[in-house]
Structure formats: C-alpha cells, structure tokens
Amino acid sequence: MSYAQKVYSTRTAQVKFSSSTAAEDIDATNNQVQSKFIGKTGQVMFSLLMKGFVFENAMMQEHFNGKEYMESDKFPKSEFKGTVNGMNTVDLEKDGAYPVMVSGDMTIKGITKPVKAAGLILVEKHRVSAESSFKIKLQDYGITGKDIGTVISNNIEIKVAAKYD
Amino acid sequence: MIINLLAFLVPLCCAWALVFIVILVSIFKRADLAINTKLLWTFLILVFPIIGLVLYFVQYKDKIVKKLIWFSILTLSLAVIAGATVDYYVFIKPTLPRDLSNEKGIEVSAKDIVKEFQTNESTSNAKYLNKVVEVTGEVIEAKKDQTGKPTVTLKSDDSFSNVFVTLRGDKQLEVKGGSTITVKGILVGFLSDVVINEGVVVKQ
Numbered sequence: 001m002s003y004a005q006k007v008y009s010t011r012t013a014q015v016k017f018s019s020s021t022a023a024e025d026i027d028a029t030n031n032q033v034q035s036k037f038i039g040k041t042g043q044v045m046f047s048l049l050m051k052g053f054v055f056e057n058a059m060m061q062e063h064f065n066g067k068e069y070m071e072s073d074k075f076p077k078s079e080f081k082g083t084v085n086g087m088n089t090v091d092l093e094k095d096g097a098y099p100v101m102v103s104g105d106m107t108i109k110g111i112t113k114p115v116k117a118a119g120l121i122l123v124e125k126h127r128v129s130a131e132s133s134f135k136i137k138l139q140d141y142g143i144t145g146k147d148i149g150t151v152i153s154n155n156i157e158i159k160v161a162a163k164y165d
Numbered sequence: 166m167i168i169n170l171l172a173f174l175v176p177l178c179c180a181w182a183l184v185f186i187v188i189l190v191s192i193f194k195r196a197d198l199a200i201n202t203k204l205l206w207t208f209l210i211l212v213f214p215i216i217g218l219v220l221y222f223v224q225y226k227d228k229i230v231k232k233l234i235w236f237s238i239l240t241l242s243l244a245v246i247a248g249a250t251v252d253y254y255v256f257i258k259p260t261l262p263r264d265l266s267n268e269k270g271i272e273v274s275a276k277d278i279v280k281e282f283q284t285n286e287s288t289s290n291a292k293y294l295n296k297v298v299e300v301t302g303e304v305i306e307a308k309k310d311q312t313g314k315p316t317v318t319l320k321s322d323d324s325f326s327n328v329f330v331t332l333r334g335d336k337q338l339e340v341k342g343g344s345t346i347t348v349k350g351i352l353v354g355f356l357s358d359v360v361i362n363e364g365v366v367v368k369q
Contacts, residue, residue, distance in 0.1 A: 011329055011358065012310035031310050032331055034356045049354035051295055052362060059259040065295070076290055076354045163311040 006092075008037040008128050013162035015048055019153040026060060026152065028053040035162045037130065039092045042084035044102065044130070046160065049076055068145040070109060080106045080115065090121050097122050102132060108141040119160075129163040172256060173248040180244030184237045185210070188218065191233060263351065265363060268297040270349045275302025275328040275359075279321035282355040293352040299367060300328055300359075301347040307338040317348065317364070329358035333365055340369065 013033040019026040030052040037044045050072035055061040065072035082104015084090075090098040103116040119132035135155050138148055148154055192198070192206050210217035222234055271293065273281075278300060282289045302319030305327060310316050315337045319328040330348050332338060340346060350364035 010311075011356075012312075012316065012331075014311060031312055031314060032329070032353060032360050032362060047356055049356060049360055051351075052353045052360060054362070057260040058262055062259075073290070073294060076294065077356070161311070 006039055008039065008164035010035050010162055010164050013046065013160070015046070015053075016159045017053075018157050018159075020157075021151060021153050023151045026055070028055045028061070028064065030054070033160075033162070035130075035164070037084075037128070037162075037164060039087070039128075042087040044080075044082055044084055044104070046080040046162070048078050050078060051076065063145075069143060075109045078106070078108045080104055082115070084119070084121070092121075092123055092128055093126070095123050095125065106136070108136075109143060111141045113140050127163065129161070131159075131161050133157060133159040172252040176244040176248045176251075177241070180240045181214075184240055185214070187236060188221070188233055191229060192221075195229075263363070265297055265349060265351070265365065270297040270299035272299045272301070275300050275319035276321050278359050279323060279326050279328060282359055283323070283326060286355055290354065294354060296352055297349060298352050298361065299347055299349045300330075300361065301345065301368070302328055303345050304340045304342055306342065307340050309337050317346070317366075318358070319346075319348070325357060327358050328361065330361040330364040333363055338366065344369070 011034050012031055013035040014029065014031050015033050016027065016029045018028075030048050031054075032052045033046055033048040035044070035046045050070050051065060053061070053064065055064065064070055082102055085101045085103060087100075090100065098121045100119050100121055101116065102119045103114070105112050106115045113136075115134065115136070117132045117134035119130060122129045122131070135157050138144070138152075138154055138156060145152065188210065189207055192203050195203070198206075206217070206221055210221065218237070222230055278289075278293070278298070281292075300319060302321070305318040305320050307315065307317045310331060313335055315332040315334065317330050317332065317338050317340070319330065321327050330350055332348070332350075346366055347368035348361065348364045349367045350361040353360040353362045
C-alpha cells in the first residue's frame with residue numbers, strides 16, 4: 001500500500017483558541033481531538049468535545065461551557081470536515097513542509113459554516129503532521145454572551161496541530 | 166482583579182475606621198489631658214495615622230492605652246483574616262483546577278460505560294458529562310500524546326470504541342497490555358471513544 005492511500009489518524013490532535021482584548025487574554029487547549037486524513041483524496045476531519053478544552057482558570061472554563069456561551073451540555077461536540085486542496089503538490093513519502101489550503105465545513109454549537117484556511121503538511125521520516133491557524137467570528141456561530149466585544153474578542157484565533165500516528 | 170482587591174480592602178478600611186473612632190473617643194474621655202492636648206493628638210492621629218498612633222501609645226503607657234493597643238491589633242488582624250478568607254473562597258478558589266481527590270467518582274467498567282454511550286448518548290451525557298468517574302478495564306495501550314502527556318486506552322467489547330484517558334503528570338504509565346486498572350478522571354464526552362481527562366490511576 002502506498003502512503004498516499006493510507007488513512008492517517010490520531011486521537012490526540014491539539015486545538016487551541018485564544019481571544020485577546022485590552023481587558024483580558026483568554027487561552028484554552030484541547031489535547032484530545034480526533035482527526036483523520038486520507039492522503040489520496042485529501043479528505044480531512046477533526047472532531048472534538050467542548051468539555052475537553054482546558055483553561056488555566058477553572059472559573060473561565062465553567063463560564064465557557066455554561067448557558068451564556070457554548071452550552072456544552074446541549075452541544076457537546078464540534079467538528080470540521082473538509083478537503084486539503086492541491087494534494088498533487090504534496091509528497092507524503094518525502095520529507096518536507098508543504099503549504100496547502102484547506103476548505104470545508106465547521107460545526108460549532110450546532111451551526112455549520114464554510115471555513116477556508118492556510119495550512120502546512122509536514123512529513124518527517126514517514127510521520128505526517130498538519131498545522132493550521134485561522135480566525136472565526138463568534139456571532140457566525142450564534143455565540144452572544146454579554147462579555148463578547150469587551151472582555152472577550154469577537155474574533156477568535158484557532159490553532160490546530162495534528163501529529164498522525 | 167479590582168473586585169478581588171476590594172474584598173481585602175473593605176474590611177481593612179472598616180477596621181481602621183473603628184480603631185480610629187475608639188481611640189479618639191478614649192482620648193476625649195481622658196481626665197488627665199487639657200483640651201488643647203487632646204486636639205493636638207487628634208490632629209496628629211488624623212494627619213499621620215500610623216506615626217500618630219505609635220507616638221500616642223508610646224507617650225501614655227497606662228492601662229487604658231494597653232487595652233487600646235490590644236483592641237487595635239485584634240481588630241486589624243481579624244479584618245485581614247476576614248478579607249483574605251472572603252478573597253480566597255469567593256475569588257481565588259473557583260479559579261483553581263478541580264480537586265478530584267475530594268470527589269467520589271461514579272464506579273463503572275469500561276465495557277459498561279462504552280455500551281451505555283453507544284445505546285443512548287444523550288442520556289449518558291446527562292448522567293456522566295463533567296462528572297468524576299472511576300473506570301475499570303483492561304489496558305489495550307499506554308502511550309504519550311503529542312504534548313508528552315501520558316494516555317491509556319481501556320478495552321470495551323467493541324474494538325472500534327474504547328475508553329480513552331489522558332492522565333495527569335508527565336510519566337508514561339508502566340503497565341503490561343492486558344492487565345486491569347482503575348482510572349479516576351473527569352468525563353469529557355463521547356467521540357468514537359468515551360473520553361476522560363485529568364486521569365489518575367487509582368488501582369493497578
């Protein structure tokens with residue numbers, strides 16, 4: 001089987017997000033993200049549990065999962081399903097860093113929106129990993145807590161890093 | 166942060182005010198001082214509170230003053246303790262990481278909890294989400310995640326869906342595949358596996 005046809009997967013990909021305002025910097029990390037990537041077609045998916053985001057401040061974590069923001073009891077998961085465009089420029093058998101574009105649909109809090117982002121596929125000794133960072137607007141996903149726009153930025157930066165098994 | 170500071174300053178200011186009033190009243194009640202001397206002390210204490218009080222205490226070491234010194238120390242210490250306690254319980258403790266050792270976990274086997282989530286995810290979410298669980302099961306693999314945190318997978322009856330646990334600390338778990346362990350942690354939810362975070366091995 002050639003590497004291109006292989007399904008790359010991991011259960012410990014990382015998704016970080018950060019919000020930065022004059023009032024406060026907020027960061028959270030989820031190290032239990034599931035990801036699958038099919039080399040041949042460029043299909044890629046990420047799924048994560050909202051309660052898997054860990055904040056340094058436990059009270060922030062509670063607010064994040066609470067009724068005013070993510071309602072994680074009602075919407076426990078988020079998901080991205082999409083395609084890596086331009087897989088013809090990527091050689092998964094050869095070490096290197098390949099810049100790519102990823103496009104697909106992201107579902108947060110039950111709302112699905114198209115997302116497009118620049119990413120990087122890294123190949124090192126047959127180990128494949130992927131990285132990307134992009135911004136989303138909270139209002140696009142119906143997230144409207146009272147601190148958004150003041151303490152919490154409306155634009156959230158998301159960083160994804162997956163080292164496939 | 167500012168509210169945080171207020172919790173500390175409000176009782177302290179009240180205590181200061183109380184101490185001032187009590188001391189000034191006691192000065193005016195003294196029979197041994199002329200009115201001008203009393204006014205002078207009042208002025209000194211109001212303008213230079215700390216120096217004024219210390220000078221007054223040093224100048225008149227009688228019984229009443231000794232009582233006043235004890236009263237001031239006690240009142241101010243109580244205010245500091247009260248401020249710090251409120252500060253800790255209201256503003257600091259809720260921000261600290263959850264302490265699982267104080268929480269009794271829901272005891273369940275890896276096989277049963279996976280079956281429960283597969284049968285009805287939403288009722289299982291209502292039952293387990295964000296709760297502390299103590300899951301017992303057979304180890305399939307023990308690894309490290311990409312940030313170096315140890316992980317362990319516990320076996321269910323369905324080889325596509327197991328219990329996946331990220332452990333606290335940074336030491337990879339030393340277990341033989343096939344041995345049975347119990348892990349306590351916070352239930353994060355159900356992807357293809359039942360996912361647990363902040364895990365601690367309680368029985369090996």
